[in-house]
Amino acid sequence: MTSTDDTGAMAPLKRPARWHILVFLTPALIIYTIVMILPLFQTLWLSLFNVTKEGTPVFVGLGNFKVLFGDARWAADFWNALKNNLIFFAVHMLVQNPIGVALAAMLSIPKLRFASFYRTAIFLPTLLSFVIVGFIWKLILSPLWGVAPWLMSLVGAKGLFLPWLGLPSTALVTVSLISVWQYVGIPMMLIYAALLNIPDEVIEAAECDGITGWAQFWKIKLPLILPAIGIISILTFVGNFNAFDLVYTVQGALAGPDGSTDILGTLLYRTFFGFQLQLGDRSMGATIATVMFLIILAGVSLYLFIIQRRIRRYQF
Amino acid sequence: MSKARTSPIRAGFVHLALGAYTVIAIFPVFLTIVNSFKDRGSIFRSPLQLPGPSSFSLVGYETVLKQGDFVGYFTNSLTVTCVSIFLVLLFGAMAAFALSEYRFKGNALMGLYLSLGIMIPIRLGTVAILQGMVATGLVNTLTALVLVYTAQGLPLAVFILSEFMRTVSDDLKNAGRIDGLSEYAIFFRLVLPLVRPAMATVAVFTMIPIWNDLWFPLILAPAEATKTITLGSQVFIGQFVTDWNAVLSALSLAIFPVLVLYMIFSRQLIRGITSGAVK
Numbered sequence: 001m002t003s004t005d006d007t008g009a010m011a012p013l014k015r016p017a018r019w020h021i022l023v024f025l026t027p028a029l030i031i032y033t034i035v036m037i038l039p040l041f042q043t044l045w046l047s048l049f050n051v052t053k054e055g056t057p058v059f060v061g062l063g064n065f066k067v068l069f070g071d072a073r074w075a076a077d078f079w080n081a082l083k084n085n086l087i088f089f090a091v092h093m094l095v096q097n098p099i100g101v102a103l104a105a106m107l108s109i110p111k112l113r114f115a116s117f118y119r120t121a122i123f124l125p126t127l128l129s130f131v132i133v134g135f136i137w138k139l140i141l142s143p144l145w146g147v148a149p150w151l152m153s154l155v156g157a158k159g160l161f162l163p164w165l166g167l168p169s170t171a172l173v174t175v176s177l178i179s180v181w182q183y184v185g186i187p188m189m190l191i192y193a194a195l196l197n198i199p200d201e202v203i204e205a206a207e208c209d210g211i212t213g214w215a216q217f218w219k220i221k222l223p224l225i226l227p228a229i230g231i232i233s234i235l236t237f238v239g240n241f242n243a244f245d246l247v248y249t250v251q252g253a254l255a256g257p258d259g260s261t262d263i264l265g266t267l268l269y270r271t272f273f274g275f276q277l278q279l280g281d282r283s284m285g286a287t288i289a290t291v292m293f294l295i296i297l298a299g300v301s302l303y304l305f306i307i308q309r310r311i312r313r314y315q316f
Numbered sequence: 317m318s319k320a321r322t323s324p325i326r327a328g329f330v331h332l333a334l335g336a337y338t339v340i341a342i343f344p345v346f347l348t349i350v351n352s353f354k355d356r357g358s359i360f361r362s363p364l365q366l367p368g369p370s371s372f373s374l375v376g377y378e379t380v381l382k383q384g385d386f387v388g389y390f391t392n393s394l395t396v397t398c399v400s401i402f403l404v405l406l407f408g409a410m411a412a413f414a415l416s417e418y419r420f421k422g423n424a425l426m427g428l429y430l431s432l433g434i435m436i437p438i439r440l441g442t443v444a445i446l447q448g449m450v451a452t453g454l455v456n457t458l459t460a461l462v463l464v465y466t467a468q469g470l471p472l473a474v475f476i477l478s479e480f481m482r483t484v485s486d487d488l489k490n491a492g493r494i495d496g497l498s499e500y501a502i503f504f505r506l507v508l509p510l511v512r513p514a515m516a517t518v519a520v521f522t523m524i525p526i527w528n529d530l531w532f533p534l535i536l537a538p539a540e541a542t543k544t545i546t547l548g549s550q551v552f553i554g555q556f557v558t559d560w561n562a563v564l565s566a567l568s569l570a571i572f573p574v575l576v577l578y579m580i581f582s583r584q585l586i587r588g589i590t591s592g593a594v595k
Contacts, residue, residue, distance in 0.1 A: 020499040021414050025426070028411035028470050031403075035467035036433055039441035039448060046443060103337060106330045114331070120582050121338045124345065127578055129528030131550045132570050135563065136344045145560075147347065147363050181340070189586065234435075242437040245530040249550060265439075272443055273535060282443055289440045300435045 044293065046286035057283075064287040074284070078291075080259055081267040084172055088263055089240040091176035092183075097232055099180070100187025101225075105217060107188070108195040119192070126185035134249030137178045141165050165250065168260035175261050179246050183239075187232045194228035195221060226311050234303040241296050244269060264292050345571060352376055352564035359560055376561030377569075380552070383562070385540070386569060389548030396458050396544060397526050400465035404522050405515055407466070408473030409481075413503050415474065416481040417489075427478070433471035438464065439531055449536055456539040464532050469522040476521075480514035481507060520581055527574070545570060 047064055049057040068074050103122060107115050125133065140147050141164055149161040164174040198221060206212075206220045244265030247255050253275045255262035270278060272285025350366060351359045358371035365371070380386060415427050438445075445464065446455070454460040484507055492502045508515075533547040543551070549570045556562040 021418050021420055024410040024414035028407040031467050032470050035463050036438050036441060039444035042444035043441050106334055109330060118334045118338050119586060122341045124578065125341055127524055127574050128571060129546045131530060131546050132567055135553055135567055136348050140344055145363065238435060242439055286443045289443060293440045296436060
């Protein structure tokens with residue numbers, strides 16, 4: 001807020017104080033600061049304390065982190081959640097983003113018929129809530145209903161059907177794929193926009209040089225949409241390391257079977273809020289939130305300071 | 317571009333691929349809605365058949381409307397979403413105007429401060445947010461949700477709107493100043509109407525995550541009177557896992573408003589994404 005006080009000195013002489021700037025900025029600043037920024041830093045700060053039975057906070061330094069990373073009760077859960085979260089992210093990067101790019105590349109073919117219909121339809125799942133998506137897929141994949149086995153029998157693979165969501169070995173990948181199904185619309189749209197921004201002259205020049213079809217995509221278009229792919233990657237990263245709703249809906253707060261779908265978001269929920277027999281623990285919750293904050297911060301900084309600068313941008 | 321060269325065979329493959337993916341995207345939604353209108357037997361016997369005269373049944377909807385307070389949940393969601401969007405648009409546009417119109421010390425820093433929240437999710441502050449809401453007695457009120465969602469929506473709104481406000485012509489604003497309009501009148505009467513398309517984009521982007529959020533209703537307002545439709549259907553469906561009619565009907569009811577809104581706004585939304593998001 002100091003900046004607005006300084007404006008008086010900066011403003012021209014005939015307008016001594018520009019109060020309207022203060023009026024325009026204040027409501028947004030107050031809500032944003034009080035509801036978002038302060039609690040965020042308070043949470044980070046809280047991770048350095050332990051709350052005793054009487055409710056008084058005791059400063060423990062990095063003690064909570066030591067417990068989270070090394071103590072037998074916590075470490076196994078934490079490393080498991082982190083590992084699952086990395087797999088969750090890897091599935092998104094390897095499946096969601098390539099499919100998104102491929103769909104966008106096909107949609108951007110000029111004069112393609114029904115393009116807007118395809119676009120609208122493929123984007124639809126993105127708008128649905130995790131609750132709806134989670135339950136729909138839970139029903140479809142349920143061995144009780146038999147839709148999934150029936151569909152597989154159409155392609156002669158009925159024998160391959162398994163209750164994927166119920167097996168520890170496949171549950172995580174299945175949940176990740178459900179999330180991919182829901183969110184493929186976002187990379188598709190962003191890449192589509194980037195492809196439309198490529199000027200026609202560039203494409204025509206390529207065609208004059210005999211570069212068409214696949215070669216044109218790999219050699220001309222892909223380098224030009226790399227910045228958009230970078231944005232998508234970082235959005236996916238932030239979204240994935242902050243995910244919670246889908247796992248909670250499909251597998252419950254315990255992220256079963258046997259913790260095999262537990263990611264940082266569900267671990268944070270259980271730790272902080274408590275679940276069934278487990279009591280909520282504010283300091284450990286804050287500690288996990290801090291670790292998530294640092295992971296996301298590291299990813300965002302890596303993107304902003306290293307990847308984004310290395311990506312070559314072309315100006316037309 | 318390659319219009320002359322697109323062979324029919326290649327176009328055929330493209331349509332095949334896109335069509336196949338469209339089926340993958342729509343099929344689960346279609347399956348849910350179709351089966352919600354059937355009786356229990358036909359849901360299991362022939363899940364893919366459209367409801368006929370013999371299999372048509374509304375028993376699921378009857379259970380849902382009798383058991384859950386879906387009208388209440390729906391009103392809660394609507395209230396929270398509308399009030400939050402209104403506040404995000406009003407305060408976001410005001411801040412965006414201050415940042416894009418006036419030069420003052422700390423302008424760039426303020427912009428950076430406000431855009432922090434685009435990348436760092438507000439969820440990570442939940443522990444302290446809940447503490448704060450308990451301290452101020454706002455737990456289990458819709459106000460708590462409105463506050464959180466307003467704070468969550470502001471950073472992106474300020475960012476997008478200030479980009480657009482920079483394109484509003486200075487001459488117009490200066491003409492207004494010469495005619496004796498106050499800075500407030502310039503903002504409300506000249507600039508706001510001109511950035512209406514951008515406001516629509518921001519509104520849609522703000523609305524979707526708010527309407528669909530499960531985390532904050534679950535933690536800040538889980539009481540029966542303040543449940544949102546997302547939390548309400550989550551809890552309701554959880555209770556009725558074995559009543560397939562009720563589950564499918566509840567899902568269809570939850571899909572319906574989103575579907576209607578999407579049909580109305582899909583062009584605006586897609587235009588917003590494709591024009592503003594990648595710069």
